[in-house]
Amino acid sequence: MLKPFWVDLHIHTLLSPCGELEMGAPEIVEQARAAKLDVIGIADHNTCENFPGIYGAAAGSPVVLPCIETQSAEDIHILCVFPDYDTAFTYKEWLWQRIRPIPNDVEHFGYQIVVDANNEIVKEEETFLIQGAGYEVDQIVAKTKEMGGLAILAHVDRPAFSYPAALGPMPEDYPADAFELSCRLNHDEAQKWREQYPERAFIRSSDSHMLETLSRANCTKMMLEEPTFEEIKKAIRGEDGRRISWPWG
Template identity: 35%
Template sequence: MLKVFNCDLHIHTCLSPCAELDMHPMLLVKKALEKELDIIAICDHNSSANVPYVIKAAQASKLRILPGMEITTIEEVHILAIFDSISNLSLMQNIIDKHLKGENDEDSFGVQAIVNEKGEVEGINNQLLIGATDLSMDTSINYIHQFDGLAIAAHIDRDSFSVFSQLGFIDDNSGFDALEITPRTGFHGARTKYPELCKYS
């Protein structure tokens, strides 16, 4: 019989422009344990700088941390890239850094803080993390797989930054390993809304 795990594979830290500054590694681990989660994936926008600190913050607990990031493609499609090691995630980060342009405007998008496992600020990321890379969706997926990662189409039922909102469809040969559905739609709602995608369920 398969073992069931309680997971959240789309968690942002204070590094992401859309996140609050109190979403630092130590507090995220505490909240995940309070929710009795077994596994979480840290997927900040276009950056993985806080991932090692979340892993350190969880070392003394039973919580498993999966290294990841949320990539924004040139089509403005969000993809969750999840890996089994920091080293493979770092290879993906090197690619993203070469293809992400612009500097962050803190007045518009907030501070992008790199915070360690003790809650101390280690630095500020000045890249425009909210922006899109110049990598296509197909190229991004290919890189993720090249580095032994999983490519998950993020929040496909959202009206923005999803493969449906940007492209209108998911090709059978897209290469996605899984699809993310938001709680507002739910698993059963998704099977009704997207019957052509039931192969992913």
């Protein structure tokens, strides 16, 4: 029996230097519950180390998935979604083989803090996270899929940090699992993207850096049997009746 579930796969925490300090573990979970979100993806820049804290705070409600917003050598952002933390962390270790040891400038960029489920500080990440790794976008997409994850080209409508901004229009057969549109688009603007790529799966995400943007209005409704990674994968691929409800109605 398929039911509607509300899914937001692109949420930042206070580990991302661009994330507000209010984006702690209990706060994100409380806001997601208030917004009646069923699945949230924790997607900090080039890392996943705040996933355990959010996962622990949620205690199963909402479902929390480990994601990494990876920045390629071309400065393209790819939303990499994984079935479990071990897989995400293994990917992160591969990614960090080509992350440069650039120190974070706290005064200029902001703090990069890892917390536990109770917001106790575990550590402060010293390496600046918003930087291009030494892998091209094609390599990142291939590695993510090789590890059983979902590779989604992030905010393709944005004039920066997107595939079109760096390389031009996406090939129709590009091997990413889906394209993400930002929640700032209205229905007509989003529809133009759908018409340009009629065979592709699109999702909408909040790309939240602050609590107030976590809402059903900024995410994707999916028809699933249960709120799991495997069901979301089927919806993105249009398998077994699972599907994405076009986010703009």
